[in-house]
Amino acid sequence: MLFIIPPKVHLLDIIGPAHIFYEAKEYEADIQLHFVTISNDIEINSSAGLHFTKLEPFHTFQLSENDFVFVPGIEFSLISDNQFYLANKPFFEWIKNQYDNGANICSICTGTFLIASSGILNEKSCTTHWKYFSEFNEKYPEIELVKNRLFVAEERLYSSAGVTSGIDLALYVLETEFGSKMAADIAKEVVIYFRRSESDPQLSVFLQYRNHLDTRIHDAQDYIIKHIDSSLALEDIAENVHMSPRNLTRLFKKTTSITIGAYLEKLRLDRAIHLLAEGNKVSYVANQCGLKSSNQLRNLLKKYGEILPAQIKSLL
Known part of the structure; x- marks a missing residue:
């Protein structure tokens, strides 16, 4: 070498x-x-x-x-x-x-x-x-x-x-x-418990949509990421950042160019791909992503099937 x-x-x-x-x-x-x-x-x-x-x-x-x-x-x-x-x-x-x-x-x-x-x-x-x-x-x-x-x-x-x-x-x-x-x-x-592959993007969704200066939206994004393993409600996110659900929904889309729902979905997809690549069971991954069932996880993966790594597609 x-x-x-x-x-x-x-x-x-x-x-x-x-x-x-x-x-x-x-x-x-x-x-x-x-x-x-x-x-x-x-x-x-x-x-x-x-x-x-x-x-x-x-x-x-x-x-x-x-x-x-x-x-x-x-x-x-x-x-x-x-x-x-x-x-x-x-x-x-x-x-x-x-x-x-x-x-x-x-x-x-x-x-x-x-x-x-x-x-x-x-x-x-x-x-x-x-x-x-x-x-x-x-x-x-x-x-x-x-x-x-x-x-x-x-x-x-x-x-x-x-x-x-x-x-x-x-x-x-x-x-x-x-x-x-x-x-x-x-x-x-070397304490790298997840090894990223050739198909992974340079900027993960955990880093995307953060190129703004609105601290309230950053706080909302931090809260969503921290609680991704639970069934998040819009009201809970809004309460945490001291905003009304309607105002948070409007400002989030204006600031990040993506809806809260779409953002959460992308976060869950990214986490699911990583956990599945590590060999975890589908039921466990669904739970860690805040989804109600394995079928809900499979439906999410199928929605983004064209961008999935081959090893993940084989699980569908």
Whole structure:
């Protein structure tokens, strides 16, 4: 496993996945970890100010199909600097050669910009951080950008949305290389009790519809999430935020562009998918989602059947 350390690297992009494979190594997985510079510099300053030192030069490695390279995100000021690409042209040529030799290339966050610059993503699909979709499309129109996905895997090329999704991608790679039990054990070891999959969106519904400044509606959303396992009544929500049900209904829709009922339904769907993916029984999941019966849960899942992961569809 090679972890590329570019200038102004985002710490969690590199440390998160590296720790996953470190733990796997502790579980006796046959893994070697290398931390590699993209230039001749053996000391690199991260975006947060923490220095990496004693790095290995990239050109000392010749890789094959058993090897993985992780390319993390960096500050966008470098991503948009043509001089940065020119100065590191040898690295981009090297990473293309490694891919041509069979190596697996993984990017995290804006690291997708870096591997795209090597040309290996041309005519293929990938993802990157949602904040930079427009810039990526403008810079690399020949690459299919998949939006609202945690990570994308195609022909030994893996790209992820950024930050914690790099950990999800690392667990996915671990599972494909060493099996589901190993991935589950490591997820438990690092206290990640739910592992998100390739089909999960970048922004879960628990984060969506919160891009507003109305504290009363935030309080209402917090109350709904906290009590999602109960049969919520509009009157209870309204009382908690000291509003009338009618005024709350009107203001909630105006502020979030979604009704309270639709919001609650999406929350329950998201939670149900996660709980079912962990292997819980349908009756238990229905109860945890505040639904009256297993049939009510199945009806909810069928309503959104086209977006369900395959493993969940099989339960319908």
